[in-house]
Amino acid sequence: MRLHSLVLKDISRRKIKLLVAVLGVAVASAALVAVVTTFSAATDSLYEESNNFGANIIVRPEVKTIPLLAGSTSMGSLLVGENYIEESEIPRIYTIMDSSKLSAVAPRLYGVAELGNASVVIMGVDPEEERKLKSWWKVRGDWISTEGAGQTEVMIGSDVATPMGLTEGSSITLRNGNISMDAQVTGVIESTGGNEDAYVILPLAASQHLLGREGKVSSLEVRALCNTCPVEEISMQIEEKFPGLEARSMSQIVRNELAIVEHIRSSAMAVSIITLLVSTLTVASTMLASVNEKLKEIGIMRAVGASDAQVVSMLLFEGAIIGAVGGIIGFVMGTIASSIAAPLLVQVTPLPMWSILLPVTGVCVLTGMLASILPAKRALGVDPAEVLRSV
Amino acid sequence: MSDGNNMIRIQGAGKRYPMGAGEVEVLRGISLDVKKGEFVSVMGQSGSGKTTLMNLIGMLDSPSEGTILIDGNDITLKPQKELVGLRRRTVGFVFQQFHLIPSLTAYENVALPLVFAGEKDNGAVDIALERVGLSHRKEHKPAELSGGEQQRVAIARAIVMKPKILLADEPTGALDGTTGSMIISLLRSLAGEMTVIMVTHNRELAMLSDRIVNLVDGNIAE
Ligand SMILES: Nc1ncnc2c1ncn2[C@@H]1O[C@H](COP(=O)(O)OP(=O)(O)OP(=O)(O)O)[C@@H](O)[C@H]1O
Ligand SMILES: [Mg+2]
Numbered sequence: 246m247r248l249h250s251l252v253l254k255d256i257s258r259r260k261i262k263l264l265v266a267v268l269g270v271a272v273a274s275a276a277l278v279a280v281v282t283t284f285s286a287a288t289d290s291l292y293e294e295s296n297n298f299g300a301n302i303i304v305r306p307e308v309k310t311i312p313l314l315a316g317s318t319s320m321g322s323l324l325v326g327e328n329y330i331e332e333s334e335i336p337r338i339y340t341i342m343d344s345s346k347l348s349a350v351a352p353r354l355y356g357v358a359e360l361g362n363a364s365v366v367i368m369g370v371d372p373e374e375e376r377k378l379k380s381w382w383k384v385r386g387d388w389i390s391t392e393g394a395g396q397t398e399v400m401i402g403s404d405v406a407t408p409m410g411l412t413e414g415s416s417i418t419l420r421n422g423n424i425s426m427d428a429q430v431t432g433v434i435e436s437t438g439g440n441e442d443a444y445v446i447l448p449l450a451a452s453q454h455l456l457g458r459e460g461k462v463s464s465l466e467v468r469a470l471c472n473t474c475p476v477e478e479i480s481m482q483i484e485e486k487f488p489g490l491e492a493r494s495m496s497q498i499v500r501n502e503l504a505i506v507e508h509i510r511s512s513a514m515a516v517s518i519i520t521l522l523v524s525t526l527t528v529a530s531t532m533l534a535s536v537n538e539k540l541k542e543i544g545i546m547r548a549v550g551a552s553d554a555q556v557v558s559m560l561l562f563e564g565a566i567i568g569a570v571g572g573i574i575g576f577v578m579g580t581i582a583s584s585i586a587a588p589l590l591v592q593v594t595p596l597p598m599w600s601i602l603l604p605v606t607g608v609c610v611l612t613g614m615l616a617s618i619l620p621a622k623r624a625l626g627v628d629p630a631e632v633l634r635s636v
Numbered sequence: 637m638s639d640g641n642n643m644i645r646i647q648g649a650g651k652r653y654p655m656g657a658g659e660v661e662v663l664r665g666i667s668l669d670v671k672k673g674e675f676v677s678v679m680g681q682s683g684s685g686k687t688t689l690m691n692l693i694g695m696l697d698s699p700s701e702g703t704i705l706i707d708g709n710d711i712t713l714k715p716q717k718e719l720v721g722l723r724r725r726t727v728g729f730v731f732q733q734f735h736l737i738p739s740l741t742a743y744e745n746v747a748l749p750l751v752f753a754g755e756k757d758n759g760a761v762d763i764a765l766e767r768v769g770l771s772h773r774k775e776h777k778p779a780e781l782s783g784g785e786q787q788r789v790a791i792a793r794a795i796v797m798k799p800k801i802l803l804a805d806e807p808t809g810a811l812d813g814t815t816g817s818m819i820i821s822l823l824r825s826l827a828g829e830m831t832v833i834m835v836t837h838n839r840e841l842a843m844l845s846d847r848i849v850n851l852v853d854g855n856i857a858e
Contacts, residue, residue, distance in 0.1 A: 246747050251740075258739040545735045548696060549793060550724035550752035552717075630696040633731060634687055 248555060252562045259535060266616075267571045269527030270609050274575020275582060276517035278598070278605055282583040284510040286595035291503050301476045304338075304483055304492045305464035306330060329354075329461035330490065332449075338467070341482040343475070349377040349468040354449060356456040359420040365405055367419065367445045369452025378468055382441070386413025386432030389448060397428040397451045402442040406433045419445070419455055426455050467492070506591075521612060528567055528616035536560070536620040543624050544632030553625050560621040561614045568613025572606035642705070643800055643831040644670040644693060649702030651688050651854075662688045663854045665702070672800075675827035677842035678835045680851030686835045687805055689851065693833065694803050695723045707800055724753045727801045728794030728830075732809035734786040736778040736793075743774035746792045753797065764792040768822060784815035791822060795830070802826060804834040808841060820844050 256263060306328030330352075338350055354369035372389050389398040399419075401411060411417065415430045428447065436442050453459050469479055480492035536543070543556055551559075580597045587595045651663040662685045670676050678686050691697035692704060695711055703712050706726055711719065728749075736745045746761045765771050768788035778786050787807060794802055804823060808816030820841045823832050827846070834845065842848050850857045 246744055246751050248751060251748075251751065254739050254744075541735070542737055545737065546748065546752070548694075548729050548735075550720070550749045550797075552720045552752070555752055628697070630691040633696075633729075633735065634691075 248559060249562055252559050252566070255539075256563060256566060262535060263531065263567060266528040266531035266567045266613075267574065269524040269531075270568055270571025270612060271575040271578060273517065273521040273524035273612070274572045274605055274609050275578035276520045276575075277514075277608070278576050278579025278601065279583040279586065280510065280513040280517050281601055281605075282580060282595045282598050283587040283591060283593075284506060284513065285598065286583075286587055286593040287506050287591040288503060288510075290591075290593045291506060301469045302467040302480050302483065302492050302494055303464055304330070304467060304487070304490050307489055307491045328489075329458065329463060330465065330487075332453075332460050332462050334487070335462065335465065337486055338465070338483060341479070341486055343469075343479050343482060346469045346479065347467060349374050349466075351375045351378050351466045351468075352449060352462040353464050353466065354452045354456065354458060354461060355463045356421070356452065356458070358445070358455060360405070360417060360445065361409065363409075365419075365445050366440075366443055367447060367452055367455065368441075369447055369449040369456075371449050375446075378466060379441075382437065383435040384432040385435060386430070389431050389446065391448065397426055397447060398431045399428045400432045400434060400446040401430055402434050402444045402446075403436040404442040405445060406430075419447075421455050421457070424455055424457065426451065521608070524571075525612050525616045528564065528613055529619050532560070532564060532567075532617050532620040533623060536624050540624065540627055541632050544627065544629040547629040548633060556624055557621045560617045560624060564613035564615075564617030565610045566613070567616075568609040568611065569606055571613070572609030573602075575609065576602050576605055641671050642669045643672045643674070643707055644668070644833075645705040646693075647703050647705075649692060649699040649704055651685070651692065651697070652700045661854060663692075663699075666854070666856055667702075668849065668856060670831055670833065672831055673828045674847065675824060675832045675845040676834070677845040677848045678833060678851060679837070679839070679842055679848055684851040685854045686851055690803050690805050690833065690835060693801065694727045694729060695719045724749060724797060726799055727803055728797065728799040730787070730790050730794050730802065730804040730807045732806040734778070734783075734790045734810070736786055736789060738778050741775050741777055742770060742781065742789045742792075745778070745789055746774075746796050748793060749797045755797075760796050760798075761792075764796040765789075767795065767826075768792045782815075783811050784818060787811060787815075787819055788822065791819070791826075795826065798830075800830055802830050802832045804832065806835050806837065808836065808838065816841065 332352060335350065335352055338344070339347065351374040352371055356367055357364050358367045372391050376388055384400065389400050399417065406412065411430055411433070413430055413432050417428055417430060419426045419428060434441055453461060467483070469476055476494040480494055483492040484490060547556065583595050587593055646666055646668040649663060649666045650661065652659045652661045666689070678689065680686050688697070692699050693706070699712060703710050705711070709722070711722065714722065737748070742765065743761055746764050747757060750757060750760060762771065765774055768791050770785060770788050770792065773781060773785060778789070781789065802823070807823070808819050811819065816838070821844070823834060824844055826832060836842050
């Protein structure tokens with residue numbers, strides 16, 4: 246028999262009485278787990294959304310009269326000015342200081358062309374770079390390939406495809422003035438709810454030819470490699486390299502949203518930490534009551550050789566067990582609670598966060614031990630001779 | 637004066653407790669020698685300081701003045717921390733109310749001192765239980781044992797570490813006559829191997845010891 250098995254026997258004898266303390270810890274742990282699970286799911290989904298927004302930075306000619314619609318890809322329809330970026334200038338972007346953080350630089354040329362009797366917005370892209378940014382597009386059929394010798398390939402948005410009865414494999418003819426271009430639809434982009442639903446997307450060179458804008462680009466969408474990159478910093482570096490261009494962070498909106506979530510998260514954390522403190526009191530008062538009940542037994546143990554340190558270690562161990570059991574129960578409760586609440590609150594369905602099981606249980610164990618310091622002091626404060634005498 | 641034969645040597649020991657604004661003097665200038673293996677009974681009226689004396693010898697309490705030598709060591713000079721270890725190895729306690737831990741079996745109760753001392757069992761518990769004639773009861777909890785059996789478990793717990801001194805404070809106080817005599821004869825049989833000091837109100841039982849010490853108002857009247 247070991248010291249700790251003595252404690253376990255004692256706990257199993259008084260389990261009903263200790264239930265209050267265990268539940269106290271469990272509630273606190275559940276709150277903590279629910280908050281962490283819900284909010285990290287929310288931030289994860291925002292980060293994902295920020296990826297879906299595409300690049301972090303939009304670079305385009307300075308056009309002060311046109312309001313910047315950051316966070317959406319509506320630049321195409323707005324870009325009616327005569328200002329363009331020279332395609333040959335683009336590689337210079339890789340000379341900025343933080344060039345190693347650039348993971349994609351996607352040039353685009355916007356314009357309007359005739360398709361049948363209708364006008365459509367066309368967007369010329371570098372398919373390879375564009376695909377890095379729009380990896381989340383669901384394309385029926387295939388992405389267009391970088392222009393080769395064969396026929397021009399285009400991808401069309403669902404708002405173009407459906408009314409015109411076009412699908413992958415259809416052949417179309419695009420016209421702009423007296424320039425006409427035969428192309429084949431390789432893929433249809435399933436509706437994203439974004440502007441691309443109305444676009445006809447084709448390789449950059451083809452669009453330049455069609456629009457009569459050889460060597461010109463309307464804008465660049467630049468993605469930095471990481472979510473936490475100093476996007477503003479990179480924007481500034483780009484603007485320095487390219488006088489007359491402006492670079493704007495597109496993740497602004499997402500980051501605003503993140504800031505709000507962070508704010509709510511910290512309030513919720515504060516609440517769960519208060520819960521944890523309150524639970525410390527619950528555990529402490531339960532343990533204090535149990536120590537008072539056990540003063541005689543503690544006296545006996547000291548009379549038969551328990552040292553002060555052993556008495557304290559038994560009580561701390563008891564607190565730790567209460568904390569651990571409460572913490573684990575709380576983890577389960579909190580995980581269930583967040584799986585119910587998170588879809589309603591932040592429109593995400595979180596998975597159980599196994600990674601926080603250990604830290605949360607650890608915090609609860611510490612709480613339990615912290616709560617047993619006072620009872621332990623009380624136990625040591627009593628003279629064993631005194632307890633044993635008073636029978 | 638050679639004290640090579642003395643297990644306990646008390647010299648001018650006094651004990652005062654604070655009481656309200658003043659103090660109450662429970663023991664005054666007590667001197668007492670107890671030989672190795674001796675069986676001593678302590679008698680005296682209620683409140684005369686018998687338990688206080690036992691607690692001093694058992695190192696659960698320290699005297700306000702005087703010295704107490706246990707097996708040649710002056711325990712009044714030792715810091716509290718050392719006393720725990722010394723107490724484990726030197727004294728075993730038996731109380732009137734048995735004071736067993738209710739959630740533990742007889743075997744586990746007897747094993748407690750070994751647990752706290754961090755020692756391996758090595759059969760010591762079985763030997764102690766056999767010594768008190770309770771080998772067949774070791775898996776029983778205190779509530780499933782008679783008073784006499786509980787007291788025998790308590791005695792087994794007191795002797796499991798093979799202490800030099802066994803302190804029994806009214807060990808028969810909660811038992812009927814026959815059971816009481818049985819406990820005393822058990823103590824009698826242990827004396828010799830160890831020094832036994834027993835507090836009792838029963839003169840007949842006290843007669844079974846080697847010597848009777850009478851406490852009157854905190855003084856010894858032998
Ligand atoms: N901590 C204390 N503070 C004040 N007085 C105390 C304390 N402990 C004991 N006393 C007093 O000391 C006196 C002796 O107590 P003690 O328990 O030694 O008597 P006793 O001889 O064992 O009595 P009994 O036969 O009833 O067990 C009593 O009057 C008691 O009230
Ligand atoms: Mg007494």
